[in-house]
Amino acid sequence: MRQFEREQGLVAPLDRANVDTDLIIPKQFLKSIKRTGFGVNLFDELRYLDEGYPGQDASQRPLNPDFVLNQPRYQGASVLLARRNFGCGSSREHAPWALEDFGFRVVIAPSFADIFYNNAFKNGILLVPLDEDTVDRLFKAVEANEGYRLDVDLENQRVTTPEGEIIEFEVDAFRKHCLLNGLDDIGITLQDEDAIRAFEEKHRVARPWLFRDKAPA
Amino acid sequence: MAGQTLYDKLWSQHLVKERDDGTALIYIDRQLLHEVTSPQAFEGLRLANRKPWRLDANLATPDHNVPTTVIERAEGNAGIKDPVSLIQVQTLDDNCAAFGIEEFKINDARQGIVHVVGPEQGATLPGMTVVCGDSHTATHGAFAALAHGIGTSEVEHVLATQCLLAQKMKNMQVRVEGELGTGVTAKDVVLAIIGRIGTAGGTGYAIEFAGSAIQSLSMEGRMTVCNMAIEAGARVGLIAVDDTTIDYLAERPYAPTAEQWDAAVADWRNLVSDADAAFDKVVEIDAASIEPQVSWGTSPEMVTGISGEVPDPADAADDTVQRSYTRALEYMGLAPKQKITDIRLDKVFIGSCTNSRIEDLREAAKVAKGKKVASSIQLAMVVPGSGLVKRQAEAEGLDKIFTEAGFEWREPGCSMCLAMNADKLGAGEHCASTSNRNFEGRQGYGGRTHLVSPAMAAAAAIAGHFVDVRQLDAQPTAQEA
Numbered sequence A: 001m002r003q004f005e006r007e008q009g010l011v012a013p014l015d016r017a018n019v020d021t022d023l024i025i026p027k028q029f030l031k032s033i034k035r036t037g038f039g040v041n042l043f044d045e046l047r048y049l050d051e052g053y054p055g056q057d058a059s060q061r062p063l064n065p066d067f068v069l070n071q072p073r074y075q076g077a078s079v080l081l082a083r084r085n086f087g088c089g090s091s092r093e094h095a096p097w098a099l100e101d102f103g104f105r106v107v108i109a110p111s112f113a114d115i116f117y118n119n120a121f122k123n124g125i126l127l128v129p130l131d132e133d134t135v136d137r138l139f140k141a142v143e144a145n146e147g148y149r150l151d152v153d154l155e156n157q158r159v160t161t162p163e164g165e166i167i168e169f170e171v172d173a174f175r176k177h178c179l180l181n182g183l184d185d186i187g188i189t190l191q192d193e194d195a196i197r198a199f200e201e202k203h204r205v206a207r208p209w210l211f212r213d214k215a216p217a
Numbered sequence B: 001m002a003g004q005t006l007y008d009k010l011w012s013q014h015l016v017k018e019r020d021d022g023t024a025l026i027y028i029d030r031q032l033l034h035e036v037t038s039p040q041a042f043e044g045l046r047l048a049n050r051k052p053w054r055l056d057a058n059l060a061t062p063d064h065n066v067p068t069t070v071i072e073r074a075e076g077n078a079g080i081k082d083p084v085s086l087i088q089v090q091t092l093d094d095n096c097a098a099f100g101i102e103e104f105k106i107n108d109a110r111q112g113i114v115h116v117v118g119p120e121q122g123a124t125l126p127g128m129t130v131v132c133g134d135s136h137t138a139t140h141g142a143f144a145a146l147a148h149g150i151g152t153s154e155v156e157h158v159l160a161t162q163c164l165l166a167q168k169m170k171n172m173q174v175r176v177e178g179e180l181g182t183g184v185t186a187k188d189v190v191l192a193i194i195g196r197i198g199t200a201g202g203t204g205y206a207i208e209f210a211g212s213a214i215q216s217l218s219m220e221g222r223m224t225v226c227n228m229a230i231e232a233g234a235r236v237g238l239i240a241v242d243d244t245t246i247d248y249l250a251e252r253p254y255a256p257t258a259e260q261w262d263a264a265v266a267d268w269r270n271l272v273s274d275a276d277a278a279f280d281k282v283v284e285i286d287a288a289s290i291e292p293q294v295s296w297g298t299s300p301e302m303v304t305g306i307s308g309e310v311p312d313p314a315d316a317a318d319d320t321v322q323r324s325y326t327r328a329l330e331y332m333g334l335a336p337k338q339k340i341t342d343i344r345l346d347k348v349f350i351g352s353c354t355n356s357r358i359e360d361l362r363e364a365a366k367v368a369k370g371k372k373v374a375s376s377i378q379l380a381m382v383v384p385g386s387g388l389v390k391r392q393a394e395a396e397g398l399d400k401i402f403t404e405a406g407f408e409w410r411e412p413g414c415s416m417c418l419a420m421n422a423d424k425l426g427a428g429e430h431c432a433s434t435s436n437r438n439f440e441g442r443q444g445y446g447g448r449t450h451l452v453s454p455a456m457a458a459a460a461a462i463a464g465h466f467v468d469v470r471q472l473d474a475q476p477t478a479q480e481a
Helices: A027-031 A094-102 A114-121 A132-144 A173-181 A185-190 A193-206 B006-013 B039-047 B070-074 B083-099 B114-121 B135-143 B152-161 B186-197 B219-232 B243-249 B258-268 B319-332 B358-368 B387-395 B398-405 B454-463 B469-474
Strands: A006-014 A079-082 A106-109 A126-129 A149-153 A158-160 A166-168 B015-018 B024-027 B030-033 B058-060 B129-132 B146-149 B163-166 B170-177 B205-210 B236-238 B281-286 B293-295 B303-305 B347-350 B379-382 B430-433 B448-451
Touching: A006 A106, A006 A132, A027 A094, A027 B083, A079 A132, A079 A149, A094 A114, A106 A132, A106 A149, A114 A126, A114 A173, A185 B152, A185 B163, A193 B015, A193 B024, B006 B015, B006 B146, B006 B205, B006 B236, B030 B114, B030 B152, B039 B083, B039 B152, B058 B114, B114 B129, B114 B135, B114 B219, B114 B387, B129 B135, B129 B152, B135 B146, B135 B219, B135 B236, B135 B243, B146 B236, B152 B163, B170 B186, B186 B219, B186 B281, B186 B293, B186 B303, B186 B454, B205 B219, B219 B236, B219 B243, B219 B358, B243 B258, B347 B358, B347 B454, B358 B387, B358 B398, B358 B454, B387 B398, B430 B454, B454 B469
Parallel strands: A006 A079, A079 A106, A106 A126, B030 B058, B030 B129, B129 B146, B170 B205, B170 B281, B205 B236, B347 B379, B347 B430, B430 B448
Antiparallel strands: A006 A149, A149 A158, A158 A166, B015 B024, B024 B163, B293 B303, B293 B448
């Protein structure tokens, strides 16, 4: 997984609550069997004026000039600012894959849906929950100031505004550790292989009906 | 010390290891796999030269991409006309064959939507941990199984380690007490709950649904309720074990038999919250207050009773809600204060992991029997949840009732719930749908979804607009021009 320490990036404001995973990446793009290439279809229905389908040449599609990510001042943004319950809906990991592929490293919102929260951290994206009032202030600041950038520092768990204001945020210790070090979960879990095998044997004795075959040798 | 909730019990029965950083390793008993969220996980195993930890814990079936017309399905995978969909289904077949995982392929009678297939086979059992790369895995909580959706990285993690890294959720109890009115179904109960607590109301919680109205539901109804826990923000929905649970599972193909069955039943009887268990949050709802529900907006919380009307954004609680309502009405092509019964439909979809089981089809058939789909409806389709549900429905003659009324009777799959196959809405079309999400574009680009119960969907198909299924007998059934 890609490491994350600090992001000093341009902020794009997506002023919408309950941004769902269908909106982040519509289902027709979930047919890919790869993990990459989803960025061009991030927010497809908001970003383009036509209906998207897999394999299209995106450069030939009509852009929606009103959509925030199409506006010149937000080109190259790596920090997405949104409203409450970001990432609700399905478990598709294609949503963080699309955000990451597009270039976002941080999403700031008052709250995130549970499954999306897990999926984002596994793909090197830092989710920063800030209270509604702070998010509202940031929306106003971003809209008022072209080129508004935030400095997001994971190690110290703080966001610094261009005015020098420091906003602290919460992140759980394990996810922070994995993100800072770019660690692969499976490798970490397999360090506990003996504990898993011991548990499995006890579990098999207590509830044999949960096992249909003999364990593979 | 306070007693344990059902969730607490399931958690502690699967706890392999608690770690200093606040996470835990949880053992997974069952993983269900489908074609959309598994290919990258299998690829990850290959790249790292890893093998699945325990083959018999996994069960796979293609569901999201499969076509649903009889003609296409007769050809098996070759009937999948979209080449990208075909690659995805073929990749599932190839991966299952290569790794040795049991799969119900496209034309196996047991194929269907994973969340219909698992319980139907008895592959979902009380006391299990169940995961799938699909958020509606919450469905299996109806059996007092700790079940939730996971992302593809986690699918790979479970394949490789039989465990998941997790953090314990908080406990919420939603109690629905009293008797449900005639014509009010499990779908209406769960939509009413979502309308009450909101789509983020359950975030961070495992929700246990309890109370006399929940206990009175069949397993099919309980699955409908737990299925949509995720639409209330909760990854996990749970219902305690009782006789209904145990009767449903007896003699299912993957369920234990003989003395193991007796031992299992004795163990399952403990899968209830202790009387003195403490919940972090309790929500109480009076069953008698719930009427048939219809969603009017683009989030499942944007829902009201059939006697209600579309809200006026001017009355919204705050700016964010007001903007959401305004945007939703614009997308849905509805006016503030428009009566729900005045919403006209173009298509009707009865199916999905929420409402495609035999009881759902029976309820819809009861309404459709001897009537005709309104001529203004372009397409009304019934998509059974599995090959076995389809077979059962045909044995009961339900297919005839539907086709005589003008519904199309299809082959099993996810179909127009998320429109990954050819079944989709056109831009601007209104659909009465028994599925679970009414997000923008969910059922097709520009499509407008209204979430309802199977009986309400069938009634809407016949009337051409929403009607109160409770008053149906009092209404003329004449076809509209």
